[in-house]
Amino acid sequence: MRAENAPDPDFALVARALTKRFGDRLALQGLDLDVPAGSFFGVVGPNGAGKTTALSMATGLLRPDHGRAWIHGVDVWQRPREAKSRVGVLADGVRTFDRLSGAQLVTYAGLLHGLDADVVAARTADLLRVMDLADAGRKPVVDYSAGMTKKVLLAAAMVHAPDVLVLDEPFEAVDPVSAANIRDILHSYVERGGTVIVSSHVMDLVQRMCSHVAVIAEGRLVASGTVDEVRGGQDLEERFVELVGGRHAGEGLAWL
Numbered sequence: 001m002r003a004e005n006a007p008d009p010d011f012a013l014v015a016r017a018l019t020k021r022f023g024d025r026l027a028l029q030g031l032d033l034d035v036p037a038g039s040f041f042g043v044v045g046p047n048g049a050g051k052t053t054a055l056s057m058a059t060g061l062l063r064p065d066h067g068r069a070w071i072h073g074v075d076v077w078q079r080p081r082e083a084k085s086r087v088g089v090l091a092d093g094v095r096t097f098d099r100l101s102g103a104q105l106v107t108y109a110g111l112l113h114g115l116d117a118d119v120v121a122a123r124t125a126d127l128l129r130v131m132d133l134a135d136a137g138r139k140p141v142v143d144y145s146a147g148m149t150k151k152v153l154l155a156a157a158m159v160h161a162p163d164v165l166v167l168d169e170p171f172e173a174v175d176p177v178s179a180a181n182i183r184d185i186l187h188s189y190v191e192r193g194g195t196v197i198v199s200s201h202v203m204d205l206v207q208r209m210c211s212h213v214a215v216i217a218e219g220r221l222v223a224s225g226t227v228d229e230v231r232g233g234q235d236l237e238e239r240f241v242e243l244v245g246g247r248h249a250g251e252g253l254a255w256l
């Protein structure tokens, strides 16, 4: 199905021909992506493959050189306010307002989305509680650990109850108990009809957690489908190495 003109709103995210160049480096080359609504969708690829670039362009954070993206049929670059009201984004490595406390940061995100102050207050308390940040919520985010920062940014991404969550490396630096709690939150969000798109390097996690997966290598989509379709009876990790190559068997560090 091509969706240049009329993307199916039943797809949580549709991207067509997304392309981005940084100087002489082509970071993304004509990426097409179809994320079904209600899926738990993993995006995987080697370092520098273009995952962050793709997700940033698909969510309105980075302007593509070429190509388009739609969130539930809403064009991200032509109707950005509407598209952004339907998506919550946890970006990788962007600066945040870290002089605010955790509670202030989540509150600020909610108010920016135009929610009533009492709704924001109730949701902020709920989110900080489920993220195990109820006490830390009073501290400035600059004093948080990397994992606590991830969790508070995830809370900020969820406060407006979006239809789609796009999370770049949400489990990086997060302790195993918090990661399990976050997975539970995301699974129940999907069960209630939400869509989660998550980039990760941990194949085992993607295989267990996701219903669908896309593999990106060198700025191109090399496989996409249900996890079972993509792994084709192998471990996702084995299949991933087969798809993207790059193993250096036999080229050891002889001097070591």
Ligand SMILES: Nc1ncnc2c1ncn2[C@@H]1O[C@H](COP(=O)(O)OP(=O)(O)OP(=O)(O)O)[C@@H](O)[C@H]1O
Pocket (backbone or CB within 6 Å): 022, 025, 027, 045, 046, 047, 048, 049, 050, 051, 052, 053, 054
């Ligand atoms: N702002 C930028 N300026 C210049 N080059 C960039 C910029 N952002 C990304 N790149 C380059 O684009 C390519 C894709 O980067 P991107 O961050 O999208 O990869 P990634 O798949 O998310 O990688 P990782 O798994 O390491 O996070 C890389 O070669 C990177 O060096």
